[in-house]
Amino acid sequence: MKNDEIALKYSPQDIEDKWYSHWLEKKYFHSEPDDREPYCIVMPPPNVTGVLHMGHMLNNTIQDVLIRRARMQDKNACWVPGTDHASIATEAKVVAKLKEEGIDKKDLSREEFLKHAWEWKEKHGGIILEQLKKLGASCDWKRTKFTMDEDLYESVIDVFIDLYNKGLIYRGVRMVNWDPSALTAVSDEEVIHKEIQSKLYHLKYPIVGEKDAFVTIATTRPETILGDTAVCCHPEDERFLHLKGKSVIIPLVNREIPIIFDEYVDREFGTGCLKITPAHDINDYHIGIKHKLPSVDIFNDNGTINEKIGLYAGKDRFDVRKEIAVDLEKSGYLVKVEDYVNKVGFSERTNAVIEPKLSLQWFLNMQDIAKPALDVVMNDTVQFHPAKFKNTYRHWMENVKDWNISRQLWWGQRIPAFYAPNGEVVVAKTKEEAFEKLKMENGELRIEDVRQDEDVLDTWFSSWLWPISVFDGIRNPDNKDFKYYYPTSDLVSAPDILFFWIARMIIAGLEYSHKIPFKNVYLTGMVRDKLGRKMSKSLGNSPDPLDLIRIYGADGVRVGMLLTSPAGNDLPFDETLCEQGRNFCNKIWNAMRLVNGWEVSNTIEQPEYAKISIDWFDAKLNEQLAIIEDHFAKYRLSDALMATYKLVWDDFCSWYLEMIKPAYLQPIDSDTRLITLSFFDELLQLLHPFMPFITEEIWHILGVDGKKFGIEDEPDDDIIISEFPKSEVFDESLIVKFEIAQQIITEIRTIRKEKNIPQKDALTLFVKKNNEQPETLFDSVIQKLCNLEKLENISKKLENASTFIVKSTEYFIPLGDKIDKEAEKTKLLSELKQAENLLHSTQSKLSNERFVSSAPEQVITLERKKQSDAQQKIDVINKQLEQLN
RNA sequence: GGGAGCUUAGCUCAGUUGGUUUAGAGCAUCUGCCUUACAAGCAGAGGGUCGGGGGUUCGACUCCCUCAGCUCCCACCA
Numbered sequence: 001m002k003n004d005e006i007a008l009k010y011s012p013q014d015i016e017d018k019w020y021s022h023w024l025e026k027k028y029f030h031s032e033p034d035d036r037e038p039y040c041i042v043m044p045p046p047n048v049t050g051v052l053h054m055g056h057m058l059n060n061t062i063q064d065v066l067i068r069r070a071r072m073q074d075k076n077a078c079w080v081p082g083t084d085h086a087s088i089a090t091e092a093k094v095v096a097k098l099k100e101e102g103i104d105k106k107d108l109s110r111e112e113f114l115k116h117a118w119e120w121k122e123k124h125g126g127i128i129l130e131q132l133k134k135l136g137a138s139c140d141w142k143r144t145k146f147t148m149d150e151d152l153y154e155s156v157i158d159v160f161i162d163l164y165n166k167g168l169i170y171r172g173v174r175m176v177n178w179d180p181s182a183l184t185a186v187s188d189e190e191v192i193h194k195e196i197q198s199k200l201y202h203l204k205y206p207i208v209g210e211k212d213a214f215v216t217i218a219t220t221r222p223e224t225i226l227g228d229t230a231v232c233c234h235p236e237d238e239r240f241l242h243l244k245g246k247s248v249i250i251p252l253v254n255r256e257i258p259i260i261f262d263e264y265v266d267r268e269f270g271t272g273c274l275k276i277t278p279a280h281d282i283n284d285y286h287i288g289i290k291h292k293l294p295s296v297d298i299f300n301d302n303g304t305i306n307e308k309i310g311l312y313a314g315k316d317r318f319d320v321r322k323e324i325a326v327d328l329e330k331s332g333y334l335v336k337v338e339d340y341v342n343k344v345g346f347s348e349r350t351n352a353v354i355e356p357k358l359s360l361q362w363f364l365n366m367q368d369i370a371k372p373a374l375d376v377v378m379n380d381t382v383q384f385h386p387a388k389f390k391n392t393y394r395h396w397m398e399n400v401k402d403w404n405i406s407r408q409l410w411w412g413q414r415i416p417a418f419y420a421p422n423g424e425v426v427v428a429k430t431k432e433e434a435f436e437k438l439k440m441e442n443g444e445l446r447i448e449d450v451r452q453d454e455d456v457l458d459t460w461f462s463s464w465l466w467p468i469s470v471f472d473g474i475r476n477p478d479n480k481d482f483k484y485y486y487p488t489s490d491l492v493s494a495p496d497i498l499f500f501w502i503a504r505m506i507i508a509g510l511e512y513s514h515k516i517p518f519k520n521v522y523l524t525g526m527v528r529d530k531l532g533r534k535m536s537k538s539l540g541n542s543p544d545p546l547d548l549i550r551i552y553g554a555d556g557v558r559v560g561m562l563l564t565s566p567a568g569n570d571l572p573f574d575e576t577l578c579e580q581g582r583n584f585c586n587k588i589w590n591a592m593r594l595v596n597g598w599e600v601s602n603t604i605e606q607p608e609y610a611k612i613s614i615d616w617f618d619a620k621l622n623e624q625l626a627i628i629e630d631h632f633a634k635y636r637l638s639d640a641l642m643a644t645y646k647l648v649w650d651d652f653c654s655w656y657l658e659m660i661k662p663a664y665l666q667p668i669d670s671d672t673r674l675i676t677l678s679f680f681d682e683l684l685q686l687l688h689p690f691m692p693f694i695t696e697e698i699w700h701i702l703g704v705d706g707k708k709f710g711i712e713d714e715p716d717d718d719i720i721i722s723e724f725p726k727s728e729v730f731d732e733s734l735i736v737k738f739e740i741a742q743q744i745i746t747e748i749r750t751i752r753k754e755k756n757i758p759q760k761d762a763l764t765l766f767v768k769k770n771n772e773q774p775e776t777l778f779d780s781v782i783q784k785l786c787n788l789e790k791l792e793n794i795s796k797k798l799e800n801a802s803t804f805i806v807k808s809t810e811y812f813i814p815l816g817d818k819i820d821k822e823a824e825k826t827k828l829l830s831e832l833k834q835a836e837n838l839l840h841s842t843q844s845k846l847s848n849e850r851f852v853s854s855a856p857e858q859v860i861t862l863e864r865k866k867q868s869d870a871q872q873k874i875d876v877i878n879k880q881l882e883q884l885n
Numbered sequence: 886g887g888g889a890g891c892u893u894a895g896c897u898c899a900g901u902u903g904g905u906u907u908a909g910a911g912c913a914u915c916u917g918c919c920u921u922a923c924a925a926g927c928a929g930a931g932g933g934u935c936g937g938g939g940g941u942u943c944g945a946c947u948c949c950c951u952c953a954g955c956u957c958c959c960a961c962c963a
Contacts, residue, residue, distance in 0.1 A: 009925075175961095193960090200963085219963060266962060274963055282961045342963085356961085391889055392958055399959075495957085530896095563911075564897050570956090572897065580912070583925045590923035597922070639899075642911065657922080664921060746929080753929055759920060838906060845904095850943040859904050859944090866906050 001701050003597040010582075010589035012553025015697045020133060022696075028071075028720050029138045031078035033484035039070035040078045040488040042467045042518075043139065044501070045147060047086040049093055049124045052131035054527040054535050054561075055494065057545045058571060061558045062524060063492045064137050065637060068689040070489075071138070072724035078485055079138060080470050081129055082145035085121075087412035087459045088182050088349040094120050094411070110410050110454075117411050134546060136554050136692045138720075145470045147462045148413070155474035156413045156462045157429060159512065164427040168365045169405070171417070171425070175282045176359055176404055177345065180303030180317075181352035184408040185361055187458060188401060189500050191345040191354050200340035201325060202271060204333045205231055205248035208256055215240070215248055215259070216335055218270030220342055221280075222328065223320040225250055226309045227298040228257055230276040232287060235261040237272055251333035252324070253309060260291050282356050295358065303355060317355075362406035362415060362455070366507075370400045373506040376516050382506060385522045385635040386568040389495060396499050405458045412456030419451045464504035467491075467517040474512060491518040494526070495568070522635050525570035532572065548578055555691035556582035559641065562690065566638045584645060585694050588687070591653050592698045594661065595680060601667035609780035610672040613659040616778075617679060619734040620651050625727035628686070641690055648683050655742075659781050677702060682725045695719050734777075740806060741778035747804040748786040751813055755802065762789035766798055766812040771872050774809040797883055805831070808872040810880070825884050832877045839870040 007014075023029060041063050046056060063079060071077035094117045095105050105113060129144065145152060163169045176185040201222045204214040215231055228250050233240035243259045250257060264287055265274050278288025278295040288295055300306045305320055307313040312320045328334040345354035374397040376382050377390055384390050406415060417427050418434030420442060428434035435447045468474055473482035487509070493502055502521060509517030527535050527542075535542035548557045559581030565571040624647045631640035660676060662668045680702060688695040699719040752759065765788050767774050774793075783791050794812070800819050801812035842863050845851050852860060 003922090008923085217963080221963085264962085270963060281963080283963080284961095286961085343960095388890065395888065395959065498958090566898070569898080574896090574912095576912075577897095579925075586925050587923065590926085592922085594922035636899095642899095645911080653923085654927085661922085749928060750930085753917065756917085758918095759928095834907065842906080845944080848943055852943085854943055855904070862905065869906070 001596070003593055006593060006596065006701065007589075008593075010553070010585045010694060012555065012585070012693060013550070016134070016136070016554055016693045019693050019696045020136065022718070023138065023720055024141075026718070028718070029079070029140050030142050031076055031140050033480050034076055036074060036076040038078065038485050038489075039067070039073075039075035040080070040485040041067055041490050041492065042080045042470055042488055043082060044491075044493050044497075045082040045084040045145075045463065045466065046128045047089055048083040048121055048126070048128075048146065049086070049090050050128050052128050052545050053537075054542055054545060054573060055524075056128070056132070057135065057557065058524055058527055058561050058565060059492055059494065060132055060135060060137050061561050062522065062637060063490075064135070064558075064692075065562070065689040066490055066492070066522075067138055068692060068720065069632065069724055071720070072685065072688065072722060074723065078140050078143070080143045080145065081132070081137070081139035081141060082466075082470060083125060083129065083147070084459060084463055085146065085148040085412060087407055087409050087456060088179075088184065088186070090117065090121070091409045091411040092182055092350060113410050131546060134549050134554060135558070138692070143470070147459070147466070151472055151475065152462065152465070152469045153413055155465055155469040155472070156457060157416050158474055159465060159508070160413075160416055160457065160461075161427055161429060163364060168369065169362060169427075170365065171360065171362050173358060173360050174363070174404070175285045175356050176361055177347075178301070178355045178357035178359070179347040179350055179352050180299075180301065180355055181350040182347065182409070183301050185357075185359060185404055185406065186347060186349070186354070187404045187460075190348040192348050193343045193345050195341055196344045198340055198342055198344070200270065200338045201328075202335040202337070203251060203275075203328060204335055205251060205275075207243065208247040208249060210246075215243065215273050216271045217273045217275045219275055220340060221321065222324050223305070223312070223317055224277045224280050224298070225275065225324070226253055226305065226311060227277045227279050227296040228253075228255075228275050229278055229288065229293040229296060230257050230260045230291065232260050232262050232265055232274045232276050233272065234265040234267045235263060237265070237267050239272060251328055251331065252311065260287075260293075262287055262291070279358055280356055285356070285358065297358065299355060299357070303352075361404050362417075364403040364405050364461075366400040366403055369507050369511050370397050370503075372510045373397065373503065376506060376510065382516050382518065383520050385520060388568065389498060389521075389523055392495070393498060393503060397503065403458075405461045406453075406455040407458055408454075409456050412459065413462055415453040415455050415457060417453040419453070420445055421449050421451075460500050460504060463501055464508040465512070467505060467509065468513055477513065486513065486517070487515050488518045490520045490522060492522045492524065495523050496526075498523070520635065523568050525565060525568060527571045527573050530572065530574055535573070543573075543575065548575070552578040552582040553585060553693070555585050555694050559584055559645075559690060562638055562641050563645075564638065567635055584649070585691065587649055587653060588691075588694060588698065591648075591657060591680070592701060594657060595673075595676060596702060598662070598673060599665075599667040600670050600673050602670050604667065604669045606669045606671045607780070609784045610660045610669070612778060613656060613781060614672065614675050615731070616734050616738045617651065617656040619730040619732065620656075620738075621647070621679065621682065621725075622727045622730035623732070623735060624651070625686070625725055629727060644683075644686055644690065648687065652679065652683060658785060684719060685722055685725050688719050688722075689724075692720065737775050737777050740775050741782055743806045744782055744804075744811065745785050747806065747811065748782075748788075748813065751802045751804070752786075755815060757815075759787055762787050763813055764788060764790040764792070766792050766794045766801070766814070768794050768797065768810045768812065770808045770810060770876055772808055774807075797880070799883070803880060805873065805876055808869070808876055810876060821884055825881065828877050828881055828884070832874065832881070835870050835873045835877065839867065839874060842867040842870060 043063065044059065067077050067079045097120065098105060098116060160169065177188065177191045179186050198220050200218050200220055202216050202218050203222065204216050207213040207215065217231060231248050233243065247256045247258050264283065265272065276284045276287055276293060278284045278293055279297040296308065298305055298308060299317065303317045304314055305312045305317065312323065325334065346352065347354055374394060377384065377393055416429060417425055418431060419425050420438045422442065424438060424441060426434050426437045428437060431447065431450055431452060435450050438450060439445050465474060467486065467488050471482035471486055472479055473486055505517045509515060529535055529541040533539060533541060552560065557578050560578035563577055563580065624643055628640050628643050631643060660672055684695040684699050696719050763786065779791050782788065798812040798814060800816055801814045802819060804811050845863055846867060
């Protein structure tokens with residue numbers, strides 16, 4: 001393609017869809033087992049009804065970088081995408097949608113409701129996966145899975161039955177976290193405790209048989225007095241010992257309840273006297289059991305007061321709290337109200353205030369199966385990046401509680417437990433199987449009387465099998481895919497689901513495959529806004545990722561996401577990051593336009609400056625490749641990107657291309673052009689995992705290897721499947737020598753700027769060697785970049801010249817009357833001061849006997865070198881100063 | 886109430902087992918340039934007593950103690 005057909009600026013819109021379809025067409029994303037080394041990532045399945053947010057962007061960009069790089073390293077890369085049925089969240093959405101249509105879930109049968117839910121899933125499910133394509137995600141879409149797919153569903157049921165048969169799953173009445181909005185129990189992990197500004201109500205309970213005598217209790221939840229069954233004091237609290245054996249009357253309710261004594265009570269807190277409501281508080285529940293108290297449940301499932309007591313029936317718990325406070329005050333039972341901060345549990349999914357509730361649920365005993373999962377993380381069989389999360393993980397695993405796995409919902413895997421009318425329960429895969437089992441106990445039983453449990457399983461009870469079940473490894477562990485891809489390589493996730501998901505996947509992996517599910521866990525941070533707030537829909541502080549892609553291009557956004565997000569660190573997101581990414585795209589684009597526009601000459605000789613520039617960049621490239629490899633090995637993707645960014649922008653564009661580019665309208669020799677194109681190719685390959693679209697486009701504009709080297713029958717491959725660059729041995733001394741040249745060039749540029757000398761006016765540079773041999777290797781480059789008509793060695797100082805010193809070599813640029821002696825003098829004096837400071841510090845070290853005797857040889861040699869360098873520099877500067885005077 | 890981690894330039898972060906001249910990077914800032922690849926750019930420059938205090942050491946951003954501030958996780962104190 002000729003340059004006049006190429007846009008002046010990179011325009012991503014034109015090319016992203018083109019290349020994405022091309023990649024799909026060529027089936028580059030699809031993987032089948034073969035004899036290569038597998039590299040596999042299973043995508044953390046987003047909620048099927050979700051839309052793409054910034055967290056997904058970050059997470060999936062990282063996964064795509066890892067997958068694309070592995071693919072280019074000739075591993076068999078497989079990225080399995082999919083979605084999660086997210087039972088609570090999806091069911092809540094479907095219920096809300098039906099409500100809008102005037103349909104109440106209560107009026108629907110289970111089958112009717114599920115029909116609506118599946119319709120909703122078909123309509124909205126998968127939007128998020130389509131959005132990921134815009135980002136460039138190179139997932140194996142043929143392997144897309146859904147946690148309620150038939151095979152995954154069956155795997156969940158099989159696992160439930162197996163765990164039940166092993167005695168690890170049990171059913172029992174426990175105090176659980178009840179979500180009055182979703183109308184289901186949730187696990188401990190699904191409850192988020194937040195500090196809430198609330199009130200502490202002090203209430204008087206009249207003592208039975210004593211006139212005008214009361215005990216005062218303090219509570220944050222006055223509405224629960226309806227369910228009180230005792231008042232409790234500390235057995236050694238002298239203030240209350242006289243109440244032993246007495247009773248009190250619950251205000252308004254007028255029920256008589258005993259005064260009991262228990263060491264649980266904190267004498268210092270509140271009034272030192274506690275009301276006991278066993279049905280609605282976990283502590284009270286335990287005290288209730290201990291003291292054999294009755295339990296009075298006062299709530300309906302939706303958080304309204306039931307009719308048991310006859311007061312406030314049907315009213316919401318929070319309305320009643322206000323109302324009862326007023327009523328208590330009116331009747332004289334309210335002593336005072338204090339402001340008080342306490343922690344309240346909220347439902348992770350619905351944000352409703354959790355109600356502790358006694359109910360019959362299914363639980364998984366975690367104690368024993370968690371142990372091996374703790375070990376594999378602590379001994380780094382599964383590696384966490386960053387490793388600091390090992391601590392958090394250990395703490396949770398060592399204190400793991402039984403997992404409430406039943407949910408009072410319909411959307412999900414239905415619990416395979418079946419009941420006979422007499423209450424007998426069996427766990428079986430089908431109703432028929434259950435019937436057979438039940439019939440052995442009860443010959444009279446008819447299959448119509450067998451009833452399946454109404455509840456479904458926690459969503460995480462299906463996603464904990466994800467890395468296994470996407471390959472059908474539960475039902476069919478000997479299948480080819482499972483044996484090849486599992487254990488997967490890397491998991492990219494966020495710390496907030498460390499327990500929900502990651503820990504449980506490791507547990508399930510060890511229990512059901514006897515292997516770890518993945519070797520590395522990369523934990524990203526949270527995407528936050530500029531003010532440090534978590535991005536959320538309710539705050540409206542989250543940009544629409546697709547808008548960002550439209551504005552900055554997918555590659556620009558990817559770079560923006562990755563630039564400042566080291567593993568485990570939060571990403572303070574700012575659109576200017578995407579701008580930086582877009583600018584980088586443009587920089588690469590323009591470098592392409594330069595290289596692409598050159599006329600080639602087969603006759604001209606390769607200039608000296610080009611030869612040495614090529615040697616230098618080759619060394620620099622390999623040096624940086626080694627560094628980038630190291631960053632990747634340590635999962636430091638931001639650092640890998642930044643190193644690549646600087647290599648491309650600074651070393652390649654700002655230095656190398658300027659060093660070799662021919663004068664305007666002059667042709668370039670073919671050797672230099674070819675080697676430059678191959679450097680460009682390597683850089684594009686290095687960039688490709690981060691910036692897939694622009695690199696594929698430029699790769700094709702510049703022409704693949706075949707065209708470039710005049711070999712027309714080279715296969716016409718795409719960059720996506722080309723080979724990722726590897727570092728080779730390089731000449732480090734070239735890099736060090738060039739650094740000196742860079743200093744000289746910078747000094748000359750500074751002089752040009754200070755003296756206002758345009759680049760087109762040629763200068764002369766004189767070099768006077770002092771103590772060391774000046775480096776001349778890059779003289780041709782210095783001459784070219786600084787537009788020097790002459791570069792000459794001299795043995796005497798030069799008058800009326802601007803000077804600078806690099807190492808201990810003096811450089812002079814004759815400028816005639818442009819020399820400002822005072823300014824030169826000031827410059828020299830400040831340099832002198834620096835050198836003297838350095839000299840002093842080295843001298844004081846070296847004159848310290850204990851330093852000389854105890855520091856290692858190397859350090860002392862270095863210090864001596866510093867000292868002599870400083871001394872030399874001081875001498876040179878002093879001589880120059882003499883001359884100025 | 887326990888536990889973990891963090892505090893280095895205006896912002897976001899590097900800084901490997903204490904010793905690489907005067908602690909680095911990107912962005913931002915300032916100055917000068919529309920120099921035919923690129924103003925979404927080029928060139929140059931400034932900016933930090935490494936949170937405070939103490940200690941160990943010949944030597945501390947790095948190790949120890951202490952104080953302060955921030956963050957996260959866990960926990961049934963009304």
